[in-house]
Amino acid sequence: MRRKLVAGNWKMHGSLTENEALLSGLLAGMGSVKAGVAVCVPFPYLAQAQAKLTGSSIAWGAQNVSQQVKGAFTGEVSASMLNDFACTYVIVGHSERRAIYGESDTLVAEKFAAAQAAGLTPILCVGESLEERESGITETVVARQMDAVIAKCGVASLAKSVVAYEPVWAIGTGKTASPEQAQAVHAFIRAKVRALDAAVAENLIIQYGGSMKAANAAELLGQPDIDGGLIGGAALVADEFLAICRAA
Ligand code: 13P
Numbered sequence: 265m266r267r268k269l270v271a272g273n274w275k276m277h278g279s280l281t282e283n284e285a286l287l288s289g290l291l292a293g294m295g296s297v298k299a300g301v302a303v304c305v306p307f308p309y310l311a312q313a314q315a316k317l318t319g320s321s322i323a324w325g326a327q328n329v330s331q332q333v334k335g336a337f338t339g340e341v342s343a344s345m346l347n348d349f350a351c352t353y354v355i356v357g358h359s360e361r362r363a364i365y366g367e368s369d370t371l372v373a374e375k376f377a378a379a380q381a382a383g384l385t386p387i388l389c390v391g392e393s394l395e396e397r398e399s400g401i402t403e404t405v406v407a408r409q410m411d412a413v414i415a416k417c418g419v420a421s422l423a424k425s426v427v428a429y430e431p432v433w434a435i436g437t438g439k440t441a442s443p444e445q446a447q448a449v450h451a452f453i454r455a456k457v458r459a460l461d462a463a464v465a466e467n468l469i470i471q472y473g474g475s476m477k478a479a480n481a482a483e484l485l486g487q488p489d490i491d492g493g494l495i496g497g498a499a500l501v502a503d504e505f506l507a508i509c510r511a512a
Contacts, residue, residue: 290505356372357372357375359391373413377417377421414460429472453470471491
């Protein structure tokens with residue numbers, strides 16, 4: 265039985281003061297949460313997250329990682345640096361990184377590999393744009409994104425990862441995929457992995473992301489192949505995020 269995992273992706277939001285209040289609020293409400301919970305914070309706040317969350321049931325992580333181990337790569341942050349702050353997770357291939365910063369499937373696979381080599385659990389984001397959905401190529405796009413990682417790291421590598429299906433058209437738009445739309449893609453992803461390794465597929469946590477909030481979480485999380493959420497905007501409000509965690 266897969267345990268549900270709800271992760272907050274704070275994106276480029278927060279401040280020391282705001283984070284202090286948000287994390288305190290989350291810690292205070294965790295008593296009633298049975299699902300796994302994590303927050304992926306901006307790099308400068310990893311020390312704060314570590315100090316605040318060590319010993320709690322909330323894990324933490326980052327939103328990006330370099331594919332390089334070390335060296336002259338100005339502005340980059342390595343996986344071993346994330347380990348210095350005891351990160352559990354790191355998001356790789358978020359659609360904002362793919363679209364705004366030009367990250368290719370190949371680069372995302374390299375980041376996935378670098379994260380795993382350092383013992384971090386990558387949260388691999390996949391998902392189609394509105395144009396791609398309307399052209400009927402959602403499965404082709406998601407398969408291509410998955411295949412890049414499988415080709416580089418092997419299907420067994422997915423056992424130590426999380427996949428997040430995030431339809432780009434649902435991110436930050438208030439437009440959520442219907443539970444049926446999301447379930448169909450989640451089932452497709454799991455079937456694709458199952459064709460290569462049934463055990464990996466059964467245990468793979470596949471999160472949904474894209475305007476998930478307290479009001480729609482239970483219905484989405486009730487689908488057989490939706491194993492949690494990767495939450496943007498709603499992760500910045502303690503009560504809202506906790507309500508999603510409880511629904512999970
Ligand atoms: P929203 O929940 O704000 O739509 O963002 C989803 C997301 O991109 C999480 O990674």
